[in-house]
Amino acid sequence: MKTSSHPAAPPRRRRTAPAPREGGRRDVPEGRRNVRAGRRNVPEGRRDVRAGRRRKRSRLRIALAIALSILVLGAAGLGWVFLELNGNIDTFSADGISGDRPAAAKGANVLVIGSDARTGGNSALGGGDKDDIGRSDTAFLLHVYADRRHAVAVSIPRDTLLTIPPCKLPDGSWTKTRTNTMFNAAYSVGQTAKGSPACTQNTVEELTGLRVDHTVVVDFKGFAELTDVVGGVKVCLPQDIHQKDLNPNRTTRGKLLFRKGEQTVAGQKALDYVRIRHGIGDGSDIGRIKRQQAFVASLIARVKSDGLTPTKLLPLANAATKSMTVDPGLGSADKLISFAMSLRDIDLHNTKFVTIPWRYEGARVAIVQPDADELWAALKADRTIDGKDASGKKGAAPASASPSAEEPVSGDGIDVAVYNGTTTKGLAARAATTLTDHGFTVTGTANASTQDHADTVIEYGPGQKSRAESVAGLFPGARLKSGTGTGISVILGRSYPAEGPSAEATGVPKAVADDARSADDDLCSNLSYG
Structure with a gap:
């Protein structure tokens, strides 16, 4: 038998799988393990930094996700609040506003009317006929100066004798001009809650020669709820007040309503305070106006102390709009809150309260001229109570009785x-x-x-x-x-502008300036007349 000349091939070794390591991973040759280990052999400090960065990125993603969720939910909630506020707001008919109006001037003029209407649940708070559309129990014209850092509220006594211009009736016809008529009657001439504010606005424009930019009507219920929301308002009484002081038709003095001195009131108690007329001073509406001015000043101070921010304004707006009627220019939540926010830079000392120059005429109130016209002229020129120019223009000239042109005017040949x-x-x-x-x-x-x-x-x-x-x-x-x-x-x-030493010195008659109240005045000062 022949044999091969080549040596026999060694038997082939069968490859066997390496024994598994603990944990199921196969063994890696020692050299390769050393290489891999070398790659992973990062200094301890660098491993901590990398791990820290990963944790920070993770936390940042979580924070952004949370913030985005809050923003979306917040925007949805804010939108819902605004939608609710819009549903609360009632507007009066603008077609009752006169077509013959004063020209727009500097600053802004807001007519605020406190209605004694008994409709809409107000009879429970104020008594009287529940179907009565009421009259303007309280009214003041708020002039916000163009610099948005000064404001003055001019109270108009409800018994003031004046001229009520034509007002539009529900059937579309217009009334005739009424002369020597009490001011508060203007609110009822329109015969409806939707038409009456326009008639009062026309009357104020006729009286002052100032264009009323916005009108707001607040009734008993809205006023009471507003004082509840802010947690009460600080007031002061010059003497003890009993039920008979609020209702002179009572045969007995009744229970004690208020003790003399400072106290905080809200809801019905706040309403009782601003309505008290009898038993203090001469028992007139003039004395009540002084206490109402002090109350509004205290309310403003309370709101400003809480912070005039959207989050603070929203609950206030919610309470106010439920029983508020406004002109179409303020007929939405964003317009109403935007206007309120525009007043945030007016400090308490620069917020003034005055009363139209007046005198008694029997049991009624007559307007004193030329003092009243001097006051309106000063407001139209954006002059403050102390004679400063608050129009916001730089280098403004001091108050003057006679108008002057901003640029040289030549009348040669005219x-x-x-x-x-x-x-x-x-x-x-x-x-x-x-x-x-x-x-x-x-x-x-x-x-x-x-x-x-x-x-x-x-x-x-x-x-x-x-x-x-x-x-x-x-x-x-x-x-x-x-x-x-x-x-x-x-x-x-x-x-x-009217002339006179007082107009030149202060921009308004001295008697008006001397009787002005600032929102930061002592709470217990000047609370009655007579």
Whole structure:
């Protein structure tokens, strides 16, 4: 048998799987293990840093996720709140506002009306007929200066005798002008809660010559709820008050309602406080106005101390809007809160309260002229109670009785006739002096056919418009009107500043300035009249 010349091949070794390591992972050759171990052999400090970074990233992702969730839920909640507020707000009809209105001026004017209506559950708080639409039991015109750092509230006594202009009725017709009528009657002339505020607004514009930018009506119920939300308002009483002081028709003194001195009131107690008239001072509405001014000042101080922020305003707005009627310009939650937030920079000392210049006329109240017109003129010019210019313009001139142009005005070759459209004596002569000082030729002065003009009007004939515009340079806010005559006439309204030492010194009559109340005044001072 032949044999191969090649040596026999060694028997093939069968490959066997390496024995598993503890934990099920196979063994790695020693060299490879050393390499891998070397790769993982990161210094202890660096491993801690990397681990810390991973933990921080993880925490950041969680925080962002939480923040995003809160933001989404918060936005949804805020949207729901605004939707609820919008559902609360009632607006009155704007078609009852007069078409013959004063021109817009500096700052903003807000008419606040406290209605004594017994509708909507108010009879339980104030008594009386539950179907009565009520009258304006309280009213003040809040002038917010253009610098948004000053404000003054001018109270108008409800018994003030004045002229109520035509008001729109539910059937679409308009009433005739009413003269020598009590102010609070204007609210009931419109005959409906939706129409009455417009009539009161027309009356205030007719009285002051100032354009009312917004009107707000708050009834008993809304007022009481508002004081509950803020946790009560600090007030002061000059003496003990019993039930008979609130209701003089009682035959007995009744139980004690308030003790003399400082105390905190809310809800029905707050309402009782602002309604007290009899038994304090001369028992008049004038004395009650002083206490109401002190109350509003204290309420403002309480709100500002809590912080004027959206989160604080929302519960206040919720309470107020449930029993509030506003003009269409404030008819949504965002507009209402935005306006409230615009007042946050007005400090307490620069928030003033005054009463329209007045005197008794029998059992009623008459307006004192020319003091009242001086007050309206100062507000229209954005002059504060102490005579400062609060229009927000830099380098503003000090208060002056006579208007002056912001730019040089030349009246060379321009003839002008001047008519006094107010009851303020000597107004036409003063305006004529201003015109002649600037080179105009005044052809004559006289009283206008009527003395009830709110604004100054400059009438001009054909081809005289450019010259009339030159005249208007001396009468800021005057309205240009095309007329049938051939020349130019200035008909002065109540918006034209009145003259007098007090107007020059403070911007308002001294008697008004001396009686002004600041929101930071002592709570127990000046609480009654008589």
